[in-house]
Amino acid sequence: MLTMIRLELKKMLIRPISLMLILMILAVNGIILLLNNEGNFVTLQDIEMQRVEQSQYAGKINENWIGRIHETLKMIRENPDNLMSETEKARVRKEYLPRGYTQEHVENMDRTAFLKPELLNSLSYNLLLDAKYSAEFYNHAQQISDMQEELYRTVFEGKKGEDLATKAETMYGYLAQHYIAHYNYNLGWHKLNFMQSLMPFTVGLFLLVTISTIFSREYSQKTDSLILSAKYGKSRLIYAKLLAALILASGIWLTIQVMNLLVIGWLFSLQGGETFVQDWVVNSSPFALTQLTNYIAVSVVSFIGVIFFASVIILISAKTKSSFVSILISSIVLLFPVVIPLPGAGGVAGSIMGETMLFMPVRILIAANHFTFFRAYYILGKVILMQWVIPMVAIAASAFMVTIAIRTVKRHQVEN
Amino acid sequence: MELKINNLTKQYGSKLAVDRFSVTFTEGINGLLGANGSGKTTLMRIMCDILRPTSGEVLLDGVNITTLDEAYRELLGYLPQYFGYYPDFSAWDFMLYFSALKGLPKLTAENRCKELLDTVGLYEVRKKKIKTYSGGMRQRLGIAQALINDPKILILDEPTVGLDPKERAKFRNIISDYAIGKIILLSTHIVSDVEYIADRIMIMKNGQLSQQATTDRICDSIKDFVWSLQVAPKDVDSYNSRFIVSNLKHSGEMVELRIVSEERPSERAANVSPNLEDLYLYHFKGEV
Numbered sequence: 063m064l065t066m067i068r069l070e071l072k073k074m075l076i077r078p079i080s081l082m083l084i085l086m087i088l089a090v091n092g093i094i095l096l097l098n099n100e101g102n103f104v105t106l107q108d109i110e111m112q113r114v115e116q117s118q119y120a121g122k123i124n125e126n127w128i129g130r131i132h133e134t135l136k137m138i139r140e141n142p143d144n145l146m147s148e149t150e151k152a153r154v155r156k157e158y159l160p161r162g163y164t165q166e167h168v169e170n171m172d173r174t175a176f177l178k179p180e181l182l183n184s185l186s187y188n189l190l191l192d193a194k195y196s197a198e199f200y201n202h203a204q205q206i207s208d209m210q211e212e213l214y215r216t217v218f219e220g221k222k223g224e225d226l227a228t229k230a231e232t233m234y235g236y237l238a239q240h241y242i243a244h245y246n247y248n249l250g251w252h253k254l255n256f257m258q259s260l261m262p263f264t265v266g267l268f269l270l271v272t273i274s275t276i277f278s279r280e281y282s283q284k285t286d287s288l289i290l291s292a293k294y295g296k297s298r299l300i301y302a303k304l305l306a307a308l309i310l311a312s313g314i315w316l317t318i319q320v321m322n323l324l325v326i327g328w329l330f331s332l333q334g335g336e337t338f339v340q341d342w343v344v345n346s347s348p349f350a351l352t353q354l355t356n357y358i359a360v361s362v363v364s365f366i367g368v369i370f371f372a373s374v375i376i377l378i379s380a381k382t383k384s385s386f387v388s389i390l391i392s393s394i395v396l397l398f399p400v401v402i403p404l405p406g407a408g409g410v411a412g413s414i415m416g417e418t419m420l421f422m423p424v425r426i427l428i429a430a431n432h433f434t435f436f437r438a439y440y441i442l443g444k445v446i447l448m449q450w451v452i453p454m455v456a457i458a459a460s461a462f463m464v465t466i467a468i469r470t471v472k473r474h475q476v477e478n
Numbered sequence: 479m480e481l482k483i484n485n486l487t488k489q490y491g492s493k494l495a496v497d498r499f500s501v502t503f504t505e506g507i508n509g510l511l512g513a514n515g516s517g518k519t520t521l522m523r524i525m526c527d528i529l530r531p532t533s534g535e536v537l538l539d540g541v542n543i544t545t546l547d548e549a550y551r552e553l554l555g556y557l558p559q560y561f562g563y564y565p566d567f568s569a570w571d572f573m574l575y576f577s578a579l580k581g582l583p584k585l586t587a588e589n590r591c592k593e594l595l596d597t598v599g600l601y602e603v604r605k606k607k608i609k610t611y612s613g614g615m616r617q618r619l620g621i622a623q624a625l626i627n628d629p630k631i632l633i634l635d636e637p638t639v640g641l642d643p644k645e646r647a648k649f650r651n652i653i654s655d656y657a658i659g660k661i662i663l664l665s666t667h668i669v670s671d672v673e674y675i676a677d678r679i680m681i682m683k684n685g686q687l688s689q690q691a692t693t694d695r696i697c698d699s700i701k702d703f704v705w706s707l708q709v710a711p712k713d714v715d716s717y718n719s720r721f722i723v724s725n726l727k728h729s730g731e732m733v734e735l736r737i738v739s740e741e742r743p744s745e746r747a748a749n750v751s752p753n754l755e756d757l758y759l760y761h762f763k764g765e766v
């Protein structure tokens with residue numbers, strides 16, 4: 063069995079195209095790790111500066127902390143050194159008028175409008191604003207709680223609406239009222255989360271090229287007659303192949319994850335694992351997740367995603383007669399959900415589409431977005447969170463597809 | 479041990495590739511002769527459990543081979559007519575891979591692979607990638623692969639294709655030595671491949687078994703049908719169009735013809751003893 067697995071791995075991996083692809087993927091992943099949001103290479107100094115500056119405010123977000131942030135901000139804003147000269151103020155006022163502001167408004171503008179640009183652009187001031195925004199954590203949670211509750215009660219009638227609303231209310235209510243969020247520097251964790259969106263083009267692409275050949279290549283290069291007439295060709299070999307595929311899939315996934323952790327840990331540091339994840343714009347997670355627990359949850363789902371992804375490839379490979387066609391079909395089936403953008407919340411079609419997308423293997427492989435909003439299904443009178451349903455469906459679908467693949471190979475007929 | 483083919487039929491659309499084929503193979507070398515498209519490969523695939531027949535069955539000592547499944551394939555060695563290889567494997571990898579597939583323990587496998595690669599003359603180049611091999615070398619690797627598990631049933635589909643005369647002779651020796659106590663089925667349309675080594679010969683035509691006998695008796699059916707005749711060169715064309723001419727030899731002014739014909743082609747024709755080539759031509763007159 064070990065010999066079979068080893069040689070199956072060799073078949074898929076020790077090919078010029080596979081080896082080239084590995085190097086390419088590691089290079090691309092590596093380069094993107096070193097880039098910031100604007101697409102420039104990050105520097106250790108910049109990151110260290112931000113880390114030191116932001117770490118000052120590390121701590122629990124409570125009355126005390128909020129008070130302190132507001133106090134500091136007030137001090138800075140009131141510091142005459144940070145204010146413009148009178149002539150500059152006059153110039154700013156003039157600029158406001160043509161933009162449609164009333165004379166009265168302009169007369170009464172407070173001092174924040176007259177802070178020096180150097181201050182406005184400074185890292186320390188912006189971090190303070192970020193902290194001030196974070197101070198709103200509990201209020202934001204309460205707003206979402208009210209909104210979601212309202213939404214579910216109006217969209218669904220009766221017990222279903224009631225139950226869903228209660229669930230949303232409970233989760234966000236907990237964040238608003240009982241949870242204690244932490245603030246700290248956490249750039250590394252944001253980067254880690256961002257790297258998940260690259261998975262389809264690293265792990266995904268690699269699996270498409272390597273695993274696609276698993277069965278289809280035996281057919282196309284006419285080794286099927288040799289294999290299927292051998293003693294274990296219709297039994298153990300198939301399992302050896304599946305194991306090899308599993309090793310390959312988890313191997314590349316793990317390689318990328320470890321690479322990300324190491325590079326990010328070195329460059330950005332993994333400080334801030336205890337901080338909250340919600341920004342209430344793109345991430346309104348109902349879960350009391352910290353960056354660390356969020357990363358773990360995302361990784362678990364992403365790993366299930368990689369297995370799901372590989373299972374689809376395996377099934378297609380078992381069903382197609384040529385490895386080229388197999389790669390082609392797999393690419394279309396698996397990658398199109400990332401290439402086409404999610405439609406805006408437009409009508410029934412849009413919402414069905416959006417719902418389906420959540421279940422696409424490639425989306426599950428990314429996984430990072432699944433934890434950023436509240437979604438639950440009402441199944442047999444019970445509210446079940448989407449975040450539970452999806453891994454279960456993915457596991458069941460993988461098992462089903464692999465079973466079909468095994469059956470297909472066992473029944474494969476050698477013809478011309 | 480006996481391998482029984484029972485009324486086997488394989489239909490592709492309206493084409494009957496194998497047509498109600500029944501035969502019983504016993505120990506020894508069985509030569510399966512047939513023209514292109516006569517159904518040899520299809521029959522062999524069914525016998526190797528990699529193609530489902532439309533109807534009929536293959537029984538090993540009375541049990542259907544699909545029921546025996548692994549237990550049957552454990553006894554089987556198969557050299558397909560067309561087979562591929564893993565381009566980035568060396569011959570050594572290839573042999574180890576099939577040893578594992580055929581259930582040999584690792585140590586036994588290595589010894590066996592060494593021995594077989596040596597037999598087919600590939601041991602020296604075992605570490606080279608198969609894609610660098612010549613056609614004949616690949617064919618020999620295929621033969622070695624078929625023998626790994628010391629099969630009791632060995633099915634060889636045109637095993638000598640691509641082999642040079644020396645290798646062909648060597649192959650015949652390997653198989654003759656190997657045959658004792660085993661069922662060997664060897665398909666070919668090269669008569670000399672089986673003429674010397676086969677114990678029995680079967681002739682397959684249009685998917686059907688058209689004749690079978692032991693090698694020394696197989697020609698009996700045409701023993702009165704082979705003639706030798708000297709004709710003038712200008713008459714050769716006329717004989718060629720009317721009869722199966724299995725050989726043509728110039729001797730002085732005249733041409734000596736060997737003719738396969740149920741009736742005497744000419745008053746001057748003399749009966750000669752038939753060989754397998756004559757028999758083949760007799761069966762596949764229109765087709766070759």
Ligand SMILES: Nc1ncnc2c1ncn2[C@@H]1O[C@H](COP(=O)(O)OP(=O)(O)OP(=O)(O)O)[C@@H](O)[C@H]1O
Binds near residue numbers: 477478495521
């Ligand atoms: N997959 C298929 N689909 C349709 N027809 C087929 C298929 N396989 C074989 N045939 C037909 O069945 C017949 C027997 O083919 P087969 O390959 O068994 O002959 P063969 O005796 O091995 O010939 P050769 O000496 O050329 O190898 C041929 O007429 C062939 O065209």
Ligand SMILES: [Mg+2]
Binds near residue numbers: 520
């Ligand atoms: Mg053939």
